[in-house]
Amino acid sequence: MSAVIDKIIKKLEEEKNKKGSLPQLLEFYQNLLRIESRLGTKIAPPKPRLTKKTINSRLEQGLPLLGFDDLALDRSLLQEIYTEVSNLFARYPALFSPAVEKLKELDPGGVIAPDTLKAWFEGARLPLATSLDESEEALLNNIILASIKPFLTSYAQVLLPLVNQERWRRGFCPICGGSPDFAFLDEERGARYLLCSRCDTEWLFQRLECPYCSTQDQNDLAYFTDETGTYRLYVCEHCQRYLKAIDLRQAQAETLLPLERIYTLDLDRQAQERGYLPHDKTTEIK
Ligand SMILES: [Zn+2]
Ligand SMILES: [Zn+2]
Structure with a gap:
């Protein structure tokens, strides 16, 4: 995955050099990928404890290979990624305002708490979303996605070759x-x-x-x-x-x-x- 990320960063850089600047959304996206690329290399290659038999039986039953409890998340690294990602979103108020203002008040520890991440992973309402309106919650979902994505893609790299x-x-x-x-x-x-x-x-x-x-x-x-x-x-x-x-x-x-x-x-x-x-x-x- 990181190879694709690095190619995208490079392609956007070429586009920027050719045109003098990038539209704001692409500039934001390039910066987001830079965070994911740089901090993503700190993620230890996952070693999912799944036997060939378990994999086949899960797929046979229509169950994805990863449940939330199967994810080993390095919490301090996740917090580091979350902090950088949420700061980046805040640097682009033209794209994410006004929702992004409200999210600055959230305690990062609460956002990356296991019950919040589990709710996110399972598509449930986030426990801390009671104080957020619809657009704030949607933005928070996107920030969580961008923060956890490097972990999910590292699992996908290991597991996808095992899927028929x-x-x-x-x-x-x-x-x-x-x-x-x-x-x-x-x-x-x-x-x-x-x-x-x-x-x-x-x-x-x-x-x-x-x-x-x-x-x-x-x-x-x-x-x-x-x-x-x-x-x-x-x-x-x-x-x-x-x-x-x-x-x-x-x-x-x-x-x-x-x-x-x-x-x-x-x-x-x-x-x-x-x-x-x-x-x-x-x-x-x-
Ligand atoms: Zn349909
Ligand atoms: Zn997936």
Whole structure:
């Protein structure tokens, strides 16, 4: 993962040099990745205690490989990442105001307390969210995601090679249970892969099924493409959700998927203008 992060940082740097400056959102994103890259190298490679048998039986039952209790989080490192990440968000009031003002009052120890992180991981309401409004809570969820992401991706690197792609094919991440927020059609066959919104795991999924509500009713499923045929916007009339995708058979240069999320924000705007909803960030595991 860190290789991808470093490539994105470099690509944005080239873009900055060419144009003189970056749009604020991309500059923010580059700074966020710099924190994740620098502090992410301090994360010890995880050694999940999962036997081959447990892995197969979890996948067979449709359970992701990581539950919250399986995560060994170095709390002082997590606090260090959280502090840097939340300070970075605060440096961009034009992007995150006014919600970011309120979050400055939160005690970092409370945010990274195990019960808060567990609630976040399981998609429940955060215990300290009672004092926050909807946009403040959404922003806090994003800050927690950015802080814990380096840990989740380090697990994903170790665990994903153990997943049989053909046998999973579910609408949520086989590693962390997160929901997908991006997709791509692969270069070889145009097979559709989903990208986890939390740990960036890529997994194989049916082309003609909605990952969010599992409908396969073709009357409910459609997609729009841009004029180059590179990007797609999948929409579902059954659950009203949308999914952005890139067709790698059409893409010109090397594609850095996490960066495509940001490059395609205009697709989010178009989808939401048409009345579709973004993915539900929470895990699908009930
Ligand atoms: Zn995941
Ligand atoms: Zn749906």
